[in-house]
Amino acid sequence: MGVYSLTKSGINNWVKYPTFMAGNEADGDLELINTTVLSSSQASVVFDVSGLGSTYKHLQIRMVTKSTTTLWGAIRVNGDYSASYSWHSMIGDPGISSVTHQSGANDPTCRWGLVDTQFGAFIMDINDAFSESKYPTFKTLGGSANGGYMSLNSGSYYTPNSPALTSIELYVESSTWPQYSRFSVYGLRG
Amino acid sequence: MGQAVVALASITLDTAKGSVTFSNIDQSFRDLILVVSQATQNDPYRQYRFRVNGDSGANYNQIRMYGTGSGASSSAENNSTEILIFNNGAGSALASMVTNFMDYSVSDKHKVLIHRADAPDAITLAEVARWANTSPITSITAYTPAGEFVVGSTFILYGVKA
Numbered sequence: 001m002g003v004y005s006l007t008k009s010g011i012n013n014w015v016k017y018p019t020f021m022a023g024n025e026a027d028g029d030l031e032l033i034n035t036t037v038l039s040s041s042q043a044s045v046v047f048d049v050s051g052l053g054s055t056y057k058h059l060q061i062r063m064v065t066k067s068t069t070t071l072w073g074a075i076r077v078n079g080d081y082s083a084s085y086s087w088h089s090m091i092g093d094p095g096i097s098s099v100t101h102q103s104g105a106n107d108p109t110c111r112w113g114l115v116d117t118q119f120g121a122f123i124m125d126i127n128d129a130f131s132e133s134k135y136p137t138f139k140t141l142g143g144s145a146n147g148g149y150m151s152l153n154s155g156s157y158y159t160p161n162s163p164a165l166t167s168i169e170l171y172v173e174s175s176t177w178p179q180y181s182r183f184s185v186y187g188l189r190g
Numbered sequence: 191m192g193q194a195v196v197a198l199a200s201i202t203l204d205t206a207k208g209s210v211t212f213s214n215i216d217q218s219f220r221d222l223i224l225v226v227s228q229a230t231q232n233d234p235y236r237q238y239r240f241r242v243n244g245d246s247g248a249n250y251n252q253i254r255m256y257g258t259g260s261g262a263s264s265s266a267e268n269n270s271t272e273i274l275i276f277n278n279g280a281g282s283a284l285a286s287m288v289t290n291f292m293d294y295s296v297s298d299k300h301k302v303l304i305h306r307a308d309a310p311d312a313i314t315l316a317e318v319a320r321w322a323n324t325s326p327i328t329s330i331t332a333y334t335p336a337g338e339f340v341v342g343s344t345f346i347l348y349g350v351k352a
Contacts, residue, residue: 035352141304143253145320
């Protein structure tokens with residue numbers, strides 16, 4: 001391959017690429033599945049992940065969001081609103097480390113972190129999201145650095161039948177996600 | 191679909207330096223990930239700090255949870271002139287760190303960092319920090335306020351698509 005001329009004359013829609021690999025990027029094992037950025041407030045964000053188990057083994061969700069006051073962000077999966085979740089949280093509040101938890105599979109929601117009045121960020125890893133023999137686990141680290149509150153969370157979805165994820169709903173308890181909130185789902189092959 | 195995480199720049203120190211800067215950062219990604227393996231010398235407190243866009247004003251807020259072997263703790267600083275990660279006492283072990291700069295390229299919100307750091311002889315730590323500015327992040331400076339990063343320290347910057 002050679003470059004005969006560097007002039008843009010007579011060339012429409014000229015785009016400069018940093019490398020000759022443009023358009024030929026290799027597939028990677030971590031791939032973006034979907035991103036939602038809210039143009040207005042919304043009660044929840046739902047991702048349809050049905051049928052992705054043949055491609056991905058694990059998922060990662062990257063979130064940047066806030067709330068009207070300090071509230072819990074939570075997750076429900078597969079449209080299941082029953083008491084099928086368990087979660088555990090370690091919270092950093094200035095000068096204090098506290099732990100709260102919901103033991104046993106008897107919570108209708110799975111909390112993943114405290115959301116505050118300034119935009120905060122959270123990264124959630126969902127291991128074995130599509131396994132039919134393992135309960136999916138949710139591991140989340142994040143916070144708002146708004147005078148307090150960061151958290152390290154773990155959670156799980158217990159169901160005797162078909163634990164493989166088909167949908168993921170992310171919401172904030174007793175409030176809505178505001179404009180500019182961003183939620184991205186990534187798949188990890190394995 | 192292509193890879194979601196792309197290596198943007200890599201720095202390996204061949205001489206000891208007090209700071210490392212990534213400038214003119216590609217703005218076509220949504221997040222950045224900085225992976226660092228470093229140790230410091232001539233610094234009794236083994237400190238590790240960040241600033242973005244050259245901002246040395248009182249515009250940084252942070253909160254952390256950490257364990258030092260003598261117990262678990264949490265602490266925070268508001269309206270600080272820098273993002274403080276380490277300040278944990280003498281030691282020589284290599285420290286491993288991963289910092290996510292979330293939504294770094296947008297202009298509709300403050301910038302939030304999620305940080306994990308470990309120095310096996312001293313501390314394990316998780317931290318969230320916020321730069322109270324809606325400007326996109328175009329440069330990142332990692333530095334130690336006393337001493338230098340040793341030869342062989344590595345700093346690798348990745349872009350995350352969204």
